[in-house]
Amino acid sequence: MLEIDDLTRRFGAKAAVDAVSLSVTPGSFVGVIGRSGAGKSTLLRMINRLQEPTGGTIRFDGRDVTALRGQALRDWRAQCAMIFQQFNLVGRLDVLTNVLMGRLNKTSTVSSVLRLWNDSDKAMALAALEMLDIAGLASQRADSLSGGQQQRVAIARALVQEPRIVLADEPIASLDPRNTKVVMNALLRINKHFGITVLCNLHSLDLARSYCDRLVGMASGRIVFDGTPEALTDDVARDLYGLEAGDVMDPVHDAGRPQAAATAAAAA
């Protein structure tokens, strides 16, 4: 159980995340939605502690993870795997090594620095790659792969961390419609098959509706909606995306990609 209480992050005078409280039950697939700048990334990055909170607490199974340092912090990070919009792979290294990055925390520093990985770790990495249909690319350089393949490598890296939670920060924002479907389905699979909790930031409302069992809507750093996809009526969505504020850019942007939404909905 992930429990976030009164979590705040300020950048200067501006609160990117403003007193957010949220609890996530194990095994759920939660979509965090909202316009760009709403604070979605900051929220996810604070959970992984890539960004330090200004105030509030994050608890996991009753343990406060906001104050962790050193090895305990790295252990926590391994437990909540992060998936990024830009994949964040080491481009010049091969795919297998990139996936094995997910084992760093459980490998002795000397052997990891010399890239002497365990056979069991390699087996895990290859199993993850096979599950995502990209084991054939194991020896290729990561930066020679397409975006969709790179994101699957990142998902494999997340899986070998044996995480309790996967935090995905707009994992499909740099992908085309076909790869969007592949990547979202992969996330759905690790959620349903392994029971890993998934917390996924999404820009597209239609994707969020079709993949998530719970939606959390953010605006200006605050939670303004929390419920099932069905409960998210058009009125609420309009509020969330601030149509009334006369900001027509976001909806236009979304409407520009009806195909992506349609294929994704069909896939789900």
Place this chain on the structure above:
Amino acid sequence: MSAPPSFLRERAMAEEAGLRSRHPDAFRAHWRRRAGVVGGLGAALLLFVFALWDLDVSWGRVIGGIGRLGEFTELMFPPRFGTVERLWSYLHALVETVAIAFLGTLLAAILAAPFGFLAARNVVPQALFHFGLRRVLDTLRSVDTLIWALVWINVVGLGPFAGVLAIMSSDFGAFGKLFSEALEAADRKPVEGVVSAGGGPLHRVRFGLLPQVLPVVASQVLYFFESNTRSATIIGIVGAGGIGQHLYEQIKILEWGHVSFLVLLVLAAVFVIDAISARLRFAIIGQRTGV
């Protein structure tokens, strides 16, 4: 060819006054910037003229000298080396020069590596420390190889060892600075990926930064090796070993055939090193997976 009047053009013309008043900045002539450019060019021209005058550049002497240059050139043909023993000693000196350049460059790179890491903002986020270290590296860098050679000759005596130390000393600072800049220019995203997966500080450097930086660093080291082969020739003239010594002697005794032979030897060596290092660089930055 005149474009047909477009909707946008008509609208812009009708609205011009309004547009001007709404966006005064876009229409303002940038007199300041223009004055800066004109002033800068003027200052450069003045400096050029001053330098010509101050350095006593006399075209008459140049024209008179061209004749002598022609004579020397004539004397340089054909390039020759005299006896076979002479040839061997020249070749030996050439190998020594290349060895001085190689060792000096390699030692500088090895010594500079840890300092490069320490001087990089994204490895050691300590502003004052990093400022101090940078200035030290700058100071070392600003002293030319030739001056280092003169210094080391006084410390360790004449010979190639002084040459190696001279090249090492002057390139240490340059490498330290280049390495740290390569590290700072590295993409943050892979580092974040490693950290998010639970990697420690050493993993951050080893996997997030090193694979990105190593090709850059390796190709810089290769460039320096190339250019140091030329530097090693020069420092030979002041007695720090290598082929420069011979070159200096042959110029002094006006053996122009030997001089041109020695120059050709250096040229050939630089050419070969250039070809090899180009291949190495390509292999390092090419499509193979990194370390």
